[in-house]
Amino acid sequence: MKVCMLSWEFPPRVVGGIARHCEGLAKALVRDDHDVHVVTLDFPGSPSYEDMEGVKVYRTATELGHPNFLTWVLLFNHFLEKRMADISRQVEFDVLHVHDWLTAFAGVSFKHYLKKPMVLTVHSTEIGRAQGLHSADSFSIDGIEWWAAYEASRVVVTSHSMKREICDHFHLPWDKVDVIPNAIDVAKCNASVDRGSVRARYGVGWGEKMVLCVGRLVPQKGVEYFIRAVPIIAKRYPEAKFIIVGEGWSRDYLEGVAQSTGHRWKILFTGFVSDAEVIALMTSADVLVVPSVYEPFGIVALEGMATGVPVVASQVGGLAEVIEHDRTGIFVYSRNPESIAWGVDQILSNYDHAKWLTQNAREKLHKTYSWEAVAMKTVEVYKKAGG
């Protein structure tokens, strides 16, 4: 099939899970002999066109700007449309695949122009990300999400909890929505790592515990509750060090929270680090904490499972489907520092049990979360969309 994928982020423009999802899916579709064209936004230092392992990537500059976020989104969609117009003169697409509301305008326009089916993947919703609709922009984004789901022939989500959420919130017919879990590149997660030198690089000494938290520094990731768990964990494990990986607009606030715990010196904020460094950190840590309050899927938990680090996660959204409590990881209550500390203690206090959890997690991962499986299910959705 000839697939036109639209995403506002694609490597090296990587922030959340969408870029990784699109890259993994696009490459797996190419390996399955499909012709995949990704139309996305530009990023400094990246070419406007490149062939990435068979995936044709078109990066588009937004030549006009505006300070307002929604106006900017509308403007970049116009430039995506222009680029797609050029491409569609040379390629006859079978299906358009839009990822989230940010590229919905261009996707819907081209659906009508090309008279081809449009598939929409909803990676998260505004009402979930913002934990409610609290501003005019939020209401507008919520409306665009509904409209994109209405225009789409099929809607894909990455977890059953997301399916329930969007069917309920957008009143979508249950059978219009397909659940296709995310996946990860297991080989990338099994890179050889010198744990000692990684730990030393981040100030974790011999015999000290390394407690890791990976996620964007935004409220939905619940990092605040992880930080508030630090004094409780440190009481039992005074030698523990806490590494927080990620960037986001609430970093200043979180650093303030860290300061208020009285354990600031034990907490390191790394900021943005490369994918390879995230894997090295996960491979070197004693425990990975995923304290999200809203998580449509939770790819970071999968990455942790693949690297062999024991995972402690909030029992919310997609995480509740990725992890089996006390079999492939430990569940804790969201927004609850005491519960997070309890979960970390379950791992740090029982090495054999933690090892058993990671073995089970790896087994489950290999069976369920491969990009080949995701690509196969996605092609089925494309076929259904084509009617």
Added chain:
Amino acid sequence: MRDPSSGFSSGPEMPDELRLLCMLHNIGATESGRSLTLQQISEWTRMDTPALQSLLQKLKELGYVQFVKVDGADKYHLTLDGIRKVLSIYS
């Protein structure tokens, strides 16, 4: 753009310098060839010059903004870290 305080009673508010960073990003000041003078930024954002200067200084110290001198005037644009910061706010 996210409402920074939404739904999180003890939660943070987005600092002014990050609001400015987002605006610079949306205007398109994302590389040296598209950098903007203080006057141009002031026109786009409707912020007064002293407030802008102080916020830009903060963003420079954080490594999110850099400036180039063109014809004696400082012109500002986002660094890679600055772009990543904005994207982390939007996703």
